[in-house]
Amino acid sequence: MKNTKVLRALFASAAIVAVGESALASDWGSYEGITVEAKLIGGQQYEGLYGRIADWEAATGAKVDIISKKSHFEIDKEIKSDMAAGTTKWCVGSNHSSFAPQYEGLYVNLNDHVSKDDVAGFVGGNINASTVGGELLMLPRAQFDVSVLYYLKSNYEDADKAAAFKAEYGYDLAVPDTWDQVKDQAIFFADPPNFYGTQYAGKDEAIVGRFYEMVVAEGGNYLDENNKPIFNSDAGQRALQWFVDLYAAKAVPAGTTSYVWDDLGQGFASGTIALNLDWPGWAGFFNDPESSKAAGNVGVAVQPKGTATRTGWSGHHGFSVTNDCANKDAAVSLVQFLTSEESQLAESAGGSLPTRTSVWEANVAAAKAGDDPFRAESLAAFAEGAKYAFAVPPIPEWGETTNIVFPELQAAIVGDKTVKEALDDAAAEVDELMRESGYY
């Protein structure tokens, strides 16, 4: 793991050197003597980018003071506390498309500060997901997340397995393109407790997100246009049934209901999981012999589809500027710099996905021309997968609904409730929340 990180950092710094000239050449304005206070998300995969801040400081004469650096959920907690205490004079904050709607009135509408042409350089879907109630609350950085299917190639190179599968299920064994096929194959491959067919996130927002994308893939939705919960529809029940069936068939690890992303990633890297829907940040990790037993045996394909469409729950990170910031121009300049083409090229060189059209194109072209077929394969899968991406409902209550829904989903999965009971109970409670929040 360490070594991948070091490698990534090397790549990133190489890219920084390459684009350093042009960064300085761009006009970021002059803010001599100004200090911009920033609250940034911490963690290795995000911090590489902050190395570039020195370039911006050199170009503008301003200084950046990182007054807080914490993990995702900690920084969210901190920003909410700030709003409560009124300590919101700092200027730049890390943001996330799923969290952005919660911070009502905290951040400026960047449409008023950034030109239309600049905004047009970003992928349209990402800009939509950054916009709440018509206000552009953040500019996306090169940390776009959508999940594709990682799989162990060896399972599809074994003639005996293929024949046995065909005999049992009546169709050819191939990398699955539908979630029903994933279920069949997962049950077929599973040999608990040594080997499992697949796995899924089992708690918190993670499982609700997975359920949400499955509902959409089955043709339903989570909330209707009035924000009334409708995930207990037939589509919703079909979606949840998929999770329940896999658990009942022991095709997923028994601990899956306690897994979140780290456990899932480590699980697939241990080489004991056949099929794994997962995020782009893992691609390098999975195929690195230092960190993964599955290295060399990992295939990447576009995420499968349900009866209606492909899954594609997505989100991205970005930067926002507060309304209380004393030097909004300097802050906006910093945000633009951190999300610029050069910054995105540098950041996505570490393996994350960009949110600018031109950077996508450059990356895909570079991977094709390069001598790393795995990188080319995974980037192609993500480029295709990104086409189906959709964000969570842009309401402040999203997070709160997930806290209501996930225990009910778990109850159905472990068999405490039937699928219908669980979803009806969850929907009734979300309905009450939405009513209290004044949506209808």
Next chain:
Amino acid sequence: MDRNQSHRNRKRMLKALHFAALFMTMSIICIPGLWIVLNSFRPTVEIMAKPPVWTPSFTLEHYRAMFGGAGEGGVPVFSYFRNSIIVSVVSTLIAILIGMSGGYAFARYRFKGKAGYFVGLMLFRAVPGVALSLPLFIVFARVGIIDTHLGLILAYVAMNVPFTIWLTDGFFRQIPKELHEAAEIDGCNRWQAFWRVEFPVARSGVASAAIFAFLTSWNEFALASQLTRSVGSKTMPVGLLDFTAEFTINWGGMCALAVLMIVPALILTFLVQKHLIAGLTFGGVKG
């Protein structure tokens, strides 16, 4: 002869049983901690390996990474360590001073509603940190001492004062009033008499109160996570979270930081363990 033999056998068996039970208990106490230490020296692949690798290999990678730069998984360990030390030591000293004077008041003066004051003070210690963290944050934010050593120190002093009062009160009570009076007759004022006569006797109590206060501050998380933000004030328990990213927990790195966290506590406790036991029992029982 036969009876003697069986008696001896029984005794031997009991002894073996005693030893086995003791060994089991001690293992359960030690293994989780040793596991942390061991894993801080193992490469990540090995920690994560499935099936498990039982013959451990040795690497300093996690420590090197931790002390390394930001890009290589480095965490500002020195700053966290410094913050933890400053906050714990200063808050312990202040809590001891305030607590000792309070304990002395309870032990040496008669006043109305004494028992009520006493239990009331204790109850403030019982307020759960989670319930306190946000309101405290809002109050501190208004005063402007968020993300400072001062804020944390204040919070920990308040946390530790009641317990210190309890322990020192018990000690001061054991000391006969006559000793103090004798010293005053010898020409000491009250203050001198206190330092010359009462303080030396109560030293174990103060030492154990101090170690408790120190450990509480050193290990506290619920309040610290709310009241600190930047590298300038984050303490080590909060720093542990640096190893949990959105997608991963870096177990090896976290274990390495954990080791750094335990070592000072271990040394300190070891140094004062004799006082600790005496202090706890006399302060509490006789009080």
Next chain:
Amino acid sequence: MSRRRLPEWFVLLLPAFIVIAAVVLIPLIFSLYSSFTPYKLTRPSTLWKWVGTYNYEKILTDAKFWAAFGRTVLFLTIVLNLELLLGLGIALMVNKVTWGQRSLRTVLMFPMMFSPILVGFQFKFIFNDNIGLVNNVLQSMGFNAALPWLVDGKLAMFSIMFAEIWMSTSVFAILILAGLFAMPRDPLEAAKVDGCTAWQTFRHITLPFLMPFIYIAMTIRSLDVARAYDIVQIMTGGGPARRTELLWTLMSRTGYVDARMGLANAMGYVSILLSILFTVYFFKKLSAARAEIGMAG
């Protein structure tokens, strides 16, 4: 000169009063007030809207809240009792040891030095069903199963209790051990002469003498039962399916993640009441036990 008018005891206690008022009392008053409002962190203006006892009505009629409340009481009851029994057992065992007692005592204190959050991470790691120590050992011994320690309702409850007990049994063991050291020899000798069995001696002589020590330990523990929050939050976060949801995890999720601080503070008050009940109960027991063996000051 005006200082003269304040009694000396009051002056001595003043710093303690001031610091506690500033750090605990004022925030508590604030949170009491906010528990009567629909206060949302992200909407500061909601702090000025009075809703009376709405939040309390809401939680008092909420089955999930009562489930968490009941589970918390159950958790504390089981954990405190087991800690007491285990602590007593360990103390008796160590007391019997003839050599190396000092080192054993040091080892006993080991868990007391661990930060609760660290204990949480440690046991989350050890009980991990995929790479955890416990399952690895079980599998190496031939059990062909990956027990879902942190997932299955009963096992998860067991795991968090195990962690809590691991952390806190030492307090009991050490204090009871100190009690055993302080115990006068004569009554024991007398009992032996009178032909009492080991159990009778223990029941009628040793145990009554140890009671105050046990209650001190109980009191110390009841002062910070809520430390279990750090452990549970890290290990299971109250999940899965709320099977390990305690008052504290429910409260922090409501307050910080859902940002509904008014509601969370109402829960907070119930949890404060619970802590206070535990503390007062053990304080009473402690004074009674002190009086019984004539140690009252």
